[in-house]
Amino acid sequence: MIDAHIHLWRLADRPLPWIDPATMPQIHRDFVVSDLLETIEDLPIDRTVLVQVLNTEDETEDYLRIAAATPIVAGVVGWVDLASVDVADRLQRLDELVSGGRLLGIRHQAQAELDPAAWISRPEVARGFRVLGDRVGELMMAAHQLDATERVVASCPDTVFVLNHSGKPPLAQGWDACGQWAASITRLARLDNVVCKLSGLTTMARLDSWTTADLSPAVDHLLDTFGPTRLIFGSDWPNSLRAGSYTRTLDAVQENLKQLSADEQDAIVAATAERVYRLRAV
Secondary structure: OEEEEEEEEOOOOOOOOOOOOOOOHHHHEEEEEEEEHHHHHOOOOOOEEOOOOOHHHHHHHHHHHHHHOOEEEEEEOOOOOOOOOHHHHHHHHHHHHOOOOOOOEOOHHHHHOOOOHHHHHHHHHHHHHHOOOOEEEEEEHOOOOOOHHHHHHHHOOOOOEEEEHHOOOOHHHHHHHHHHHHHHHHHHOOOOOEEEEEEOOHHHHHOOOOOOOHHHHHHHHHHHOOOHHEEOOOEEEEHHHHHHHHHHHHHHHHHHHHHHHHHEEEEEEHHHHHHHHHOOOO
């Protein structure tokens, strides 16, 4: 299996203001490579993708160095300023510095913007996505921002996009509250240059009381719209610890996929990530 969405951080090096010690005690500490290795020990995870947390190039540089030294980290989704005029030069600098082909894509933490939908709608941001070439454009957008996202994806047909955390359906409010999300996902999935990460659903549900069944309507809708060959498993560890252990997150995904064929399950937990991120098979 490939876990296509994990994070690492050292809070003393780069504070994360969004982590509230009072409400997020599970993640208010450092998470480093040794924690990752301990977490997935004895689990069927043989590769991971490390995804940026902060909109800074120095974090991306550190992530790329970690990937170069850590076999289980297959690559990095990092950050450059997509709105800058020199996106191509910034990508080349990262490649020459430490990448060795490990820079798989670029994500902007859009939820750090005052208006994420306005940010992704900027013409210079779309231009930046078009410069990515073989790298993916990773999308961190919430349910009410998906229509703006769809317009940008449609305007960049030669760029492959990966929607993070299934577009953040508001599962904590119940499936009846997810109508806008479901409709937006249906429209977005009609664009063949976007795939979706089956990730982040547990933290969109009720953190302390969710069940696998609470996630099932969203998973079923994603299967109906994107299909197994356009879905990618990601745990969102360690943020996922707010809603339970890594094993519980993994078990919930596998339980919701058990009705699929072996090939369909393999697509979601490995093959689609290999294709989209251009990873070598192992």
